[in-house]
Amino acid sequence: MSNPPHVIIIGAGSTGSATAHDLALRGLSVTVVERGEIASGTTGRNHCLLHSGGRYCVNDKEGAIECIEENLILRRIMPHALEMNDGLFVALDDEDYAFQEDFLAGCEECHIPAREIPVKQALEIEPFLNPKIKAAVQVPDGVFEPWRFCTSFLATAKKNGATIRNFTEVSDLVFQGSAVAGIQVFDHRTGKTETIGADMVVNATGSWAGIIAEMAHVNVPVAPTAGVMVTIGTxxxxxxxxxxxxxxxxxxxVPVRNTSIIGTTSWRVTSPDAIEIPQDQIDKMMHAGELLIPSIKAGRQRGVMAVARPLIASANVDARDFSRTFEAFNHRKQGGAAGIITISGGKTTTARGMAEKVSDVVCAELGISVECKTKTTPLVSYRDFYN
Amino acid sequence: MNLYRPELKRFRFLRWFDFRSWRLGMLAYILNRVTAIGLVVYLYLHLAVLFLLAQGPSGWDPFIQIARTPWFLMLDVILLAGLLIHGLNGLRVALTGFGYGVRSQKPLFIALMIFAAIVLAVGVFKMFMG
Amino acid sequence: MSLQVTLKILRSRPHQEQRYDTFDVTVPDAANVLDAIEQAWAHHDRDLMFRHACHHASCGTCAVRINGREKLPCIAPVKDYDGGEIKIEPLRNFPIVGDLVVDVAPFFQNQEASDFIITRPTENELDGKAIAHTQGLDPESAPTVPFNRFENCVECGICLSACPTMSADYKFFGPAGLAAIKRQLDKTTDANEREKLLHLADDEHGVWRCHSAWECTEACPQSVFPAESIMALRKEINAQRFKKFFRL
Structure with missing residues (x-):
């Protein structure tokens, strides 16, 4: 084992970026390989929502608690890369209104600060909101910008000595006996294939985790579940x-910069690459968005995007109800190859928490004990990535 | 020639002539440069002509003969056009360059060019008919 | 319900001759040019290099030139280029890394020089309506923070690619960088900070290098109007000099 141990992270999405930051901060030698641009997979095309956990506080309490904890941490470590304007949950009909009780109870149980505000005040704050709403609850949602989110983590990792190689695609894993001992990569810039040795490989490829797992002859129950989002140009x-x-x-x-993004749908896909965008899904989005903000009807449709979320599959459950929580798979402990750990599931909001968990597993496997410091370490500017 | 080859760094200004991306502002920018070169060339020609004056009537008279031909007058029209375009557009650049009328640079250009066309028309009329 | 489209993409690598490759792809009606590029990558050539992340004009990574004009392909509908080829080339005035990928490092260093913060208080039609209570949501104890939002500039580099001055002087600070200085100047009242920012703009390769072609502003996908910022900076610098000269 090299000293400090060398860890390769495959994938520079939110999980890979945050893991690179965590491990670099713990003093490990880190290399990130990414086949394309930073955040060019699922993270990039996400909804930009910094979850308060409100969305999951009734159905998926575990996921909701993770969200609110991470939300409050991110506000401290990357304040300049967030729109911190909170969120409103509004009741449109009687059924929604009846749900309010469960919702507030769920928020309380998950320690999400929630406050009911009078409809009149809500309409004053948000003049474009459907005037027929029956109730409004304010929660600490926020907005981030996915590419800058990841790049902030990577810039900080780089400052702490990590090497980040984008446009470098993993073509195979390198084995020593039955254990993974490195990776073989194809560098798209130079057209050269090379081998990089590692004491541990972290598979943070999200929806693509199955492809890397296959190279390691292990199995990961990731269910790529597509979603479509529509951007309105105002x-x-x-x-x-x-x-x-x-x-x-x-x-x-979700409002981002000078636009509003409506989301999202949910359907299972087989391959996560280049998902087609079905027109009926777009129409559905527009219609549902108009119920919340009627002016969306008159708005200019600026863009549409679709991408696959890397949810952890469980049998007999509809895709919408898969938990939004994450899981780190130590394949050695499951009887598979040593030297590789897969982290998947979760959300961008919880990326730091996922990184902490997988880094703990990595350190335990490597037999070192260093404390995680990411909760209190402010990130440097994303632009420092290019220094 | 592919202008985007990395080794052509020194000739990057040739990209100015990739007309596919031209809009009105860029057209004005190119016109200003072309007319500037034309006016500099004219300045030297003018000096050469003035030099003829020093040689007395024997040098000057034949030149005046040429200067009265319609072909030569055409050159005068081009000179006048260049002066008007460069001068008036120069006013626009100076104004906007100090922060005035920034948002109306396009209408300003169009208005000034219409004015230039009118003055040019009057000038041509005077030259050929006057 | 789909569109057939031919992409002609400029391919380049340090170790290869530049060439144009043609890809025939089929995309849904709602697709943007970026989706078409992604299809070409997914189904024809996995070695095609291009940058992309958010697909909704917020990250600024995907900027390229479509038929000669700088665009964000993520918000350029394929149906606007009905029939015929779509020619896709990397941005101008940046070193090429490979295919459509350019090296944006010098650009981001300039952006960072002014400590340009990417968020700002809201100032659109929603302004002045209310304030957000971010911490703990307790209206009594919470500070009254105004709503904030991300700046319009997505730092895509399109203005640098469109700028003719940039082609002649590649040390030029660039429209985005100068606009960032102006934004930062508007956000601060600190005299030293203002002095530092104006000094940065008043450079040999700063505001005076602009020669008013307005291409930056015409090409900007986010209506940032960098030219206006440049001219406003000149005004401020002149005012400062005037004051100094007459010792006002």
Whole structure:
């Protein structure tokens, strides 16, 4: 084993970036390989929602608690890369209104600060909101910008000595006996294939985790679940507007910069690469968005995007109800190859927490004990990545 | 020639002539440079002509003969056009360059060019008919 | 319900001759040019290098030139280029890393020089309505923080690619960098900070290098109007000099 131990992280999405930061901060030697641009997979095309956990506080309490904890940490470590305007959960009909009780109870149970505000005040704050809403609850949602989110983590990792190689695609794993001892990569810039040795490989490829797992002859139960989002070319809300009911298609409008993004749908896909965008899903989004903010109807549709979330599959459960929580798979302990750990599931909001968990597993496997310091370490500017 | 070859770094200004991306502002920018070169060339020609004056009537008279031909007058029209475009656009660049009328640089250019066209028309009329 | 489109992409690598490759792809009606590029990568050539992340004009990574004009392909609908080829080339005035990928490092260093913060208080039609209570949501104890939002500039580099001055002087600070200085100047009242920012703009390769072609502003996908910032900076610098000269 080299000293300090060398860890390779495959994938520079939110999980890989945060893990690189965590391990570099713990003093390990870190190399990140990414086949394309930073955040060019699932993280890039996400909803930009810094979850308060409100969306999951009734159905998925574990996921909700992770969200609110990480939300408050991110506000401290990357304040300049967030829009911190809170979120509103609004009840549109009687059914939603009846759900409010469960919702507030869920928020309390998950320690999500929630406050009911009078409808009149809500409409004053958000003039484009549907005037027929029956109730409004404010929670500490926020907005981040996915590429800058990842790049901030990577810039900090780089400052702490990590090497980040984008446009470097893993073509195979290198074995020593039955254990993974490195990777073989193809560098798209130079057209050269090379081998990089490692004491541990972290598979942080999200929806693509299955492909790397296959190279290691192990199995990861990731279920790529696609979602579509529609961007409106005008900013129609200051806060994140959610519909107060169980998570559903098109029940959220997230404001980012000068736009509003409506999301999202959910369907299973076989391959996570280049997902086609079905027109009916777009129409569905627009229609659902208009219920929350009627002005969306007159808005200019600026862009549409679709991508696969790396949810952890469980049998007999509908894709929408898969937990949003994450899991670190230590393949050696499951009887598979040593030297490789897969981290998947979760959300960008919880990326730091996922990184902490997988880094703990990595350190335990390598027999070192260093404390995680990411909770209190402010990140440097994303632009420092290019220094 | 592919202008985007990395080794052509020194000739990057040739990209100015990739007209696919030209808009009105860029057209004005190119016109200003072309007319500037034209006016500098004219300045030297003018000096050469003035030099003829020093040689007395024997040098000057034949030149005046040429200067009265319609072909030569055409050159005068081009000179006048260049002066008007460069001068008036120069006003626009100076104004906007100090922060005035920034948002109306396009209408300003169009208005000034219409004015230039009118003055040019009057000038041509005077030259050929006057 | 799909569109057939031919992409002609400029391919380059340090170790290869530059060439144009042609890809025939089929995309849904709602697709943007970036989706078409991604299809070409997914189904035809996995070695195609291009940058992309958010697919909704927020990250600024995907900027390229489409038929000669700088665009964000993530918000350029394929149906706007109905029929015929779509020619895709990397941005101008940046070193090429490979295919459509350019080296944005010098650009980001300039952006960082002014400590340009990417968030700001809201100032659109939603302004002045209310304030957000971020910490703990307790209206009594919480500080009254105004709503904030990300700046319009996505730092895509399109203005640098469109700028003719940039082609002649590649040390030019660039429209985005100068606009960032102006934004930062508007956000601060600290005299030293203002002095530092104006000094940065008043450089041999700063505001005076702009020669008013307005291409930056015409090409900007986010209506940032960098030219206006450049001219406003000149005004401020002149005012400062005037004051100094007459010892006002």
């Amino acid at each position: 900013r129609l809300n200051n806060m994140v507007i959610n519909r107060m009911h169980k998570p559903h298609d098109g029940d959220i409008v």
